[in-house]
Amino acid sequence: MAAERQELFRKIPGVDRLLLDPRLEDVSSRHPRTLLLKAIHLTLDGLRETIVKGKDIREEDLEVDRVAEMVLKELERISRPSLRPVINATGVVVHTNLGRSLMAESVLRRFRPLSGGYSNLEYDLEQGKRGSRYVHVEDLLVELTGAEAAMVVNNNAAAVLICLDTLARGREVVVSRGQLVEIGGSFRIPDVMRKSGATMVEVGTTNKTHLSDYEQVIGPDTALLLKVHKSNFQVVGFTEDVPMTDLVELGKRYGIPVMEDLGSGCLVDLLKYGLVKEPTVQETLAQGADLVSFSGDKLLGGPQAGIIVGRKSIVDAIRKNQLNRALRIDKLTLLALEETLRLYRDEHTAVRLIPTLRMMLGTYRDMVRKAERLRKMIGNPGSRSFKIEMEDGNSRPGGGSLPLLELPTRLLCLVPGKRDAQFMERWLRAYDPPIIARVEKERVVLDVRTIQSREFMTVAEAVRSLAKTRG
Numbered sequence: 001m002a003a004e005r006q007e008l009f010r011k012i013p014g015v016d017r018l019l020l021d022p023r024l025e026d027v028s029s030r031h032p033r034t035l036l037l038k039a040i041h042l043t044l045d046g047l048r049e050t051i052v053k054g055k056d057i058r059e060e061d062l063e064v065d066r067v068a069e070m071v072l073k074e075l076e077r078i079s080r081p082s083l084r085p086v087i088n089a090t091g092v093v094v095h096t097n098l099g100r101s102l103m104a105e106s107v108l109r110r111f112r113p114l115s116g117g118y119s120n121l122e123y124d125l126e127q128g129k130r131g132s133r134y135v136h137v138e139d140l141l142v143e144l145t146g147a148e149a150a151m152v153v154n155n156n157a158a159a160v161l162i163c164l165d166t167l168a169r170g171r172e173v174v175v176s177r178g179q180l181v182e183i184g185g186s187f188r189i190p191d192v193m194r195k196s197g198a199t200m201v202e203v204g205t206t207n208k209t210h211l212s213d214y215e216q217v218i219g220p221d222t223a224l225l226l227k228v229h230k231s232n233f234q235v236v237g238f239t240e241d242v243p244m245t246d247l248v249e250l251g252k253r254y255g256i257p258v259m260e261d262l263g264s265g266c267l268v269d270l271l272k273y274g275l276v277k278e279p280t281v282q283e284t285l286a287q288g289a290d291l292v293s294f295s296g297d298k299l300l301g302g303p304q305a306g307i308i309v310g311r312k313s314i315v316d317a318i319r320k321n322q323l324n325r326a327l328r329i330d331k332l333t334l335l336a337l338e339e340t341l342r343l344y345r346d347e348h349t350a351v352r353l354i355p356t357l358r359m360m361l362g363t364y365r366d367m368v369r370k371a372e373r374l375r376k377m378i379g380n381p382g383s384r385s386f387k388i389e390m391e392d393g394n395s396r397p398g399g400g401s402l403p404l405l406e407l408p409t410r411l412l413c414l415v416p417g418k419r420d421a422q423f424m425e426r427w428l429r430a431y432d433p434p435i436i437a438r439v440e441k442e443r444v445v446l447d448v449r450t451i452q453s454r455e456f457m458t459v460a461e462a463v464r465s466l467a468k469t470r471g
């Protein structure tokens, strides 16, 4: 056995011989030499490992021709950008792992001139002198939410951190035990609180918190009453929460500001469109909250950002916090946020043109039509590998928003014949562009809600080519 292995090792072609292969010579003019060498070394290492592990490998597999072929594949793999577009067939609209919100077309149109050229990012065109990068979105935010003032930072986690740091460093923040949430990616209220240097004072219980619970702990060190929106879970049954208006009244009596971390921060009332009630930023402010923070890339449907709106005196203080410089957002984010917010000036335009909202509000009938269109484009792949069936199912909002809401949809299912679901899911994921699907009840399901129309042709081709795959 060992002798056999030695023999195979000797048969592995050397780097110099591979470099003389005409196909590798051919590509060497198009790729940096170091990258080609890296591909060769990775390929040879892979072969050695295969031999060491005693996996099935024959002498023919080690011929220069075959190995050069493997090097080409490896070269293609490592020279591709790491960050790539994928097709989201999971039906999870705000999919954090897949980049949360898609930018609206009008945002994309502005990317090119603004990122490829200079801009008035921090330049006041009227005065001819230095300006603030935040003016581009602050007035819009004030206009849309009715707040006195607004500012933006890198994400909502940063927004909560800088609010707490500004208002409550070295002092106390009162929060209900029912709202000590954890959001995916390790955002936890108690941890953020500790980082900000504020002391968390928990009140109430997991299911019930009363106004008197807050009042009892208020003392000279109380700096803030904090509400955290239960974005990604719900407590049902014997429950009670203190409404914002009551908390505001309590805060007023003691001269303590009230803040809500809204999480998603919707600007349109989803109930109006047949979904469930999600508190909007405007409503929360109208109820008297002194400060509200929310994400730019959840239900708002913009870029990653943390938005802070509220009383002018508080927002001004937050703006002056040194942390602000560290948490500031980039010009591409500002541009995307400004353009997304501009769409909200007309709600009808917003729900039509902001992809996150459009996908969320798509009806079951829309999904049936979409699924039928995709089914037709696939045609009859005539394969024993799988059968295609259509079925009703549910999409999810995702992004830690509206946890219980299911959006009725139509699924295209690949029901295994010769192929099992895991194989098909992996195959679609390895496709270029990768297609991310779910496996449910031993079948691969493609949810059309999150597949963009422009991607239909690609998905149809992928399914047809999966049907033809051997090996």
Ligand SMILES: *Cc1c(COP(=O)(O)O)cnc(C)c1O
Residues within 6 Å of the ligand: 155, 156, 157, 158, 160, 181, 183, 187, 228, 229, 230, 231, 232, 261, 262, 263, 264, 294, 295, 296, 305, 306, 399, 400
């Ligand atoms: C999502 C969320 C956050 C974190 O927001 P990011 O923009 O992802 O940093 C914080 N608080 C709540 C309640 C959330 O839902």
